[in-house]
Amino acid sequence: MTDTPIRLLIADDHPVVRDGFRGIFTAEPGFDVVGEAGDGAEAVAMAKALRPDVVLMDLRMPVMGGVEAIRELARTGLPIKVLVLTTFDTDQDVRPAIEAGATGYLLKDTARPDLVKAVRTAARGEAVLSPTVAARLMSQVRTPQETLSDRELEILHLIAEGCSNRETAKRLFLSEATVKTHLLHLYAKLGVNDRAAAVATGFRRGLLHLDDR
Incomplete structure (x- = not known):
């Protein structure tokens, strides 16, 4: 540190x-x-x-x-x-x-x-959103099932592994800015506003499993 x-x-x-x-x-x-x-x-x-x-x-x-x-x-x-x-x-x-x-x-x-x-x-x-902004984004990007896209799921798995935005971008051949945008959409769909909450919610909803880590 x-x-x-x-x-x-x-x-x-x-x-x-x-x-x-x-x-x-x-x-x-x-x-x-x-x-x-x-x-x-x-x-x-x-x-x-x-x-x-x-x-x-x-x-x-x-x-x-x-x-x-x-x-x-x-x-x-x-x-x-x-x-x-x-x-x-x-x-x-x-x-x-x-x-x-x-x-x-x-x-x-x-x-x-x-x-x-x-x-x-x-x-x-790391991406950060106020709760009201997260709710507004959720209303923009949600689907009827509030499902994550394949790319959002990939990113969720990588942040669960502890990857930074830079590492995630490198592994998925994306820019960091693109990763941040996907992260913010992912947060909105899950109704969270940080990485730790996204991972916790991912496990709770069955999007992540202990075997994945």
Whole structure:
């Protein structure tokens, strides 16, 4: 385990909101707030220059919105995780952000301990969703039987084996971003919001068996 702090960039067009987030993370051990951006274009430029581990990204900002900024960061190939933190949970907001490459999606009413935990989770490259967003995604991707696709089952088996997103991507010849999107859809179908719960639910529903591990 490393003692290196998680480098964090805060992107929000409201200075008061940025101040609030900065206060939260400067008070927490293990974080280093390296910068603040007031719009998506500034966030992309600062992320390229400062190389944070995680960007806390608002969605609706001037000059360049959050989804476009996430796409731009994905194109750079830099190992920067983006955690969306917004007041909006509509279909038009959630899915485009995730498909653009966001590692997670939280709402601004998330409790402080949950927010801190989510940033640590995102820094590890693991997907994280607020419960309301998970429910919304579930309504978008569910089938009448709420069954997992073959690809989602493959990914569930690999995370049950302890594979990281990177290892899963390598074994399935996919990009990490694609694995994250499948993971988020898988979470939505199972009604969970993290890897451990997905595996536990997989065993409970008979999708996983002890022999598989």
